[in-house]
Amino acid sequence: MTKARVTVIDIAKAAGVSKSTVSLVLQGSSLVNEATRAKVNAVMRELGYVYNRGAANLRQAGAKSRIVGVVVNDLTNSFFAELAVGVDMVVQSAGFVQFLSNTGESIDRQREVVASMREHGISGLIVSPARATDAADFKPLVAAGIPVVVVVRNLPGAKVSSIVSDNRAGMMSAVKHLVGLGHKRIAFLGGFPDTAVFDDRLAGYRSGVETAGLDYHEELVIASAPSRAGGVEAIGKAIALTRRPTAAVCFNDAVAFGVCDGLRARRLEPGADFAVVGFDDVIEAQAAVPALTTVSVDPQGIGRRGAQMLLKQINAGKAEAETVTTAVRLVVRESCGAGKTAPARIGKSVKSKQDAE
Amino acid sequence: MTKARVTVIDIAKAAGVSKSTVSLVLQGSSLVNEATRAKVNAVMRELGYVYNRGAANLRQAGAKSRIVGVVVNDLTNSFFAELAVGVDMVVQSAGFVQFLSNTGESIDRQREVVASMREHGISGLIVSPARATDAADFKPLVAAGIPVVVVVRNLPGAKVSSIVSDNRAGMMSAVKHLVGLGHKRIAFLGGFPDTAVFDDRLAGYRSGVETAGLDYHEELVIASAPSRAGGVEAIGKAIALTRRPTAAVCFNDAVAFGVCDGLRARRLEPGADFAVVGFDDVIEAQAAVPALTTVSVDPQGIGRRGAQMLLKQINAGKAEAETVTTAVRLVVRESCGAGKTAPARIGKSVKSKQDAE
DNA sequence: TTAAATATTTGGAACGTTCCAATTCTGTCA
DNA sequence: TGACAGAATTGGAACGTTCCAAATATTTAA
Incomplete structure (x- = not known):
C-alpha cells in the first residue's frame, strides 16, 4: 500500500473545494453550506482521513492541545488508580485525553515526566506530588500560563490550586x-x-x-x-x-x-x-x-473534581489558584467492634468489582 | 515574562548561530562543535526554552512522536494498574511517554480513545481490549503502520502482536x-x-x-x-x-x-x-x-514485556506480528491445605511469529 | 603554499493545519 | 438592470521544527 498520509489538501482536492473549506468543516463552523459539509465529510470517511492534532496545535499558538497531564506518585496503590480513573472520566468526556505517568515517589522521575509533558504541550496538569517535592518545581509551568492542580497532598508555598480531603x-x-x-x-x-x-x-x-x-x-x-x-x-x-x-x-x-x-x-x-x-x-x-x-x-471523586477544576481554569484562559478541601465521611463497619455483630454478609454482594480478564 | 514562546530561532539569534545549528544541538548531532554546543545549551537554559515536540513531529513525517498509547479495560483493578505501571517503566526509560486511558469495558469508549490517540500521532499502541472487542477494530491502525500489541486478552483473528499468560x-x-x-x-x-x-x-x-x-x-x-x-x-x-x-x-x-x-x-x-x-x-x-x-x-512483567515488544517494532520501522505466551508459576500458600512447598515453575515462554498482513 | 579533505555551519523548503483578508456567489430591492 | 448585502468560499501566510544541499572554515598532505 502506498502509505502517504491523507491530508486536508487531499480531501479538498477530492471534494472539489479548497483546503480552507475543509478546515472550516473540521471545526464545525456554521459558515459552510450544508451540502458542502456533507460532501466533505463523505470524502473524509471514504479516504480514511485522520486529523492531525499536532499540526493544528502548532498553528493555534499554545493552549489548545486538549491534552492534560496526570502525574501520580503510586499507581500501584488503588487509591491513586481510582483517582486517575476519576480524572479520566471527566477529561475524556470533555474531549481531552490524558497523559498519565507514574513517578513511584521519585522526584527525579517526576521532573522528567513533567518536562516531557510540557514538551508535548499539555494544556494543564494534575499532580499528586511525590514525597518531598519542591514547591518550586511547578513554578515554570504556572509562569508559562499552564494551570496546575495539586491533589491529595498539598504543596505549601506553591502558587497552584489544590484539592485535598479534610x-x-x-x-x-x-x-x-x-x-x-x-x-x-x-x-x-x-x-x-x-x-x-x-x-x-x-x-x-x-x-x-x-x-x-x-x-x-x-x-x-x-x-x-x-x-x-x-x-x-x-x-x-x-x-x-x-x-x-x-x-x-x-x-x-x-x-x-x-x-x-x-x-x-x-x-x-x-x-x-x-x-x-x-x-x-x-x-x-x-x-x-x-x-x-x-x-x-x-479518590475517584477527588479525581473528578480536580479535573473539573483544571478544565475550568483551562477554559478561563488564566488561572487563579484556589484551594478546596473535600468532605470526608466515617464509614462504620466491623473492625471497630461497633454495630453489626453479624459476621459476614455472604451472598449479597458488596459492590463487587468485576475483576475480569 | 510570559511573552511569546521561546523558539529555536530566538535561541539561534541569542547564541549567534543559525537555527539549523540549534536544531543539530537539539538532536545531539556529532556534527556540531563542542564549543558551539555548550554555548547553545547555555542560552537555552538561560532563556527557558522548551522543545516543541508537536512541531518537530510534524516535520518528521510520522512515526517519531515518542508517544505510546496504552488502553486498559479496567484501571480500577489492580491487575491492570500493575500492568500499566510495567508499561510505563520501560516506555519512560526509553524516552517515550504514555497516553493512558481506561475504557471500563466499554467498546465505544475504546473506539473513541483509540481514535483520539491516533489523532495525536501515537507511534504505537498497547491494549488490553474491552470484552467483546471486534478484532477488526485495530485494522486501520496496523494498516497505517502503527504497531499494536494486545495484552492479557487475545484477539483471535486480529493480525497484531499479542502477549498472554499461559x-x-x-x-x-x-x-x-x-x-x-x-x-x-x-x-x-x-x-x-x-x-x-x-x-x-x-x-x-x-x-x-x-x-x-x-x-x-x-x-x-x-x-x-x-x-x-x-x-x-x-x-x-x-x-x-x-x-x-x-x-x-x-x-x-x-x-x-x-x-x-x-x-x-x-x-x-x-x-x-x-x-x-x-x-x-x-x-x-x-x-x-x-x-x-x-x-x-x-502483570507488571507482562506490561514490561509488552512495552519492549512494542518499542522493538516501533524501532524496526515495520512490525511483524508475534505472539508470546508468558510463563506462569504456581504459588503454594495455605488455601489448598498443603504445607509450604517450593513453588514449581511451569510453562515455558513460547514465541511464534507470523507475518503481519 | 596550495589542493584536497574534513569539520562545521547555514539558508531555504517542507510538514498539515488555522487564520486572515479578500474574493466569488447568491439573491433582493429599488 | 444595477447596486448591495449576506452567505460561502478561497488563496496565501503563519506556526516551530527538521532536512537537504550547499557554503564556509579548518586541517592535512604534498
Whole structure:
C-alpha cells in the first residue's frame, strides 16, 4: 500500500473545494453550506482521513492541545488508580485525553515526566506530588500560563490550586467514634512523619482525643511506612507498651490491614479484641474480614473534581489558584467492634468489582 | 515574562548561530562543535526554552512522536494498574511517554480513545481490549503502520502482536497440585464462558484432570461472574451437588476469595475442609487469611514485556506480528491445605511469529 | 603554499493545519 | 438592470521544527 498520509489538501482536492473549506468543516463552523459539509465529510470517511492534532496545535499558538497531564506518585496503590480513573472520566468526556505517568515517589522521575509533558504541550496538569517535592518545581509551568492542580497532598508555598480531603476532620470523627464506644487509650498508627498529610491527620487525632477530655500521650503515636508491612510493625510496638491501647486509628487502610494481620498473629481478633479504624476507604475495605471501619475519601471523586477544576481554569484562559478541601465521611463497619455483630454478609454482594480478564 | 514562546530561532539569534545549528544541538548531532554546543545549551537554559515536540513531529513525517498509547479495560483493578505501571517503566526509560486511558469495558469508549490517540500521532499502541472487542477494530491502525500489541486478552483473528499468560499450563499445574494432595473431585469455578481466557483456563483444567486419570464431569464446571460475588454464588452451587467436590480451582483470585467467603458462611474452613486455588496472584493473595494458593501471572512483567515488544517494532520501522505466551508459576500458600512447598515453575515462554498482513 | 579533505555551519523548503483578508456567489430591492 | 448585502468560499501566510544541499572554515598532505 502506498502509505502517504491523507491530508486536508487531499480531501479538498477530492471534494472539489479548497483546503480552507475543509478546515472550516473540521471545526464545525456554521459558515459552510450544508451540502458542502456533507460532501466533505463523505470524502473524509471514504479516504480514511485522520486529523492531525499536532499540526493544528502548532498553528493555534499554545493552549489548545486538549491534552492534560496526570502525574501520580503510586499507581500501584488503588487509591491513586481510582483517582486517575476519576480524572479520566471527566477529561475524556470533555474531549481531552490524558497523559498519565507514574513517578513511584521519585522526584527525579517526576521532573522528567513533567518536562516531557510540557514538551508535548499539555494544556494543564494534575499532580499528586511525590514525597518531598519542591514547591518550586511547578513554578515554570504556572509562569508559562499552564494551570496546575495539586491533589491529595498539598504543596505549601506553591502558587497552584489544590484539592485535598479534610484529613483533620476525618481523624477527629474516627477518634470520636471510638471514644463513644468506650475506648480510653487510642493509638495513632503508621505514616511517615515528614508529610503534610501526616501532620493533618495527627492533628485531627490529637484534637479528637483532647476534645474528648482524654490526655494526649506521645507514646501512643507510632509512625511507620504507610503500608501493610508498616502496620504490622506499628501494632507490634503498640502492644508492647506497658499500658497497651485498646483501639487504634490508622494512617490509612493499608496500615489498618497490617494492624489486623499483626493482631491476628497474636491471637487477637480485630473488632472483638481491639478496635481498628482505617483511612481512605479503598475498595478492599468493605470486602475484608472483618470489614474495615474507615474514613471514606472517595479518590475517584477527588479525581473528578480536580479535573473539573483544571478544565475550568483551562477554559478561563488564566488561572487563579484556589484551594478546596473535600468532605470526608466515617464509614462504620466491623473492625471497630461497633454495630453489626453479624459476621459476614455472604451472598449479597458488596459492590463487587468485576475483576475480569 | 510570559511573552511569546521561546523558539529555536530566538535561541539561534541569542547564541549567534543559525537555527539549523540549534536544531543539530537539539538532536545531539556529532556534527556540531563542542564549543558551539555548550554555548547553545547555555542560552537555552538561560532563556527557558522548551522543545516543541508537536512541531518537530510534524516535520518528521510520522512515526517519531515518542508517544505510546496504552488502553486498559479496567484501571480500577489492580491487575491492570500493575500492568500499566510495567508499561510505563520501560516506555519512560526509553524516552517515550504514555497516553493512558481506561475504557471500563466499554467498546465505544475504546473506539473513541483509540481514535483520539491516533489523532495525536501515537507511534504505537498497547491494549488490553474491552470484552467483546471486534478484532477488526485495530485494522486501520496496523494498516497505517502503527504497531499494536494486545495484552492479557487475545484477539483471535486480529493480525497484531499479542502477549498472554499461559493460562492452560497454569490451570494444569493447579489441578496437578490438588491431585497430588489426594483430591479426586475438583471443581472449576467462576468466569464468563464467552471469553478466550475462560476457554484456555477450562482447557487447562480439563487436561489436568484427564492426565491425572480422573474423569471430566461437566457438573463440576460452574461459571459465574469473575468477581468475589460470583465466587460465593459458584461455591454455593458446588456444595449443593450430590457428589460434592473437595477442592476447586477458580477462574481468578477474586472468585477464589468469594469461594472462601462462601465456605466460611457454611462453617467450612478454606484450606482445612476444602482446598481452593486462585489465578492471577493479585497483591491481596498473600496477605489474605488463609493466604491464597494461586497461579502467579506477574502483570507488571507482562506490561514490561509488552512495552519492549512494542518499542522493538516501533524501532524496526515495520512490525511483524508475534505472539508470546508468558510463563506462569504456581504459588503454594495455605488455601489448598498443603504445607509450604517450593513453588514449581511451569510453562515455558513460547514465541511464534507470523507475518503481519 | 596550495589542493584536497574534513569539520562545521547555514539558508531555504517542507510538514498539515488555522487564520486572515479578500474574493466569488447568491439573491433582493429599488 | 444595477447596486448591495449576506452567505460561502478561497488563496496565501503563519506556526516551530527538521532536512537537504550547499557554503564556509579548518586541517592535512604534498
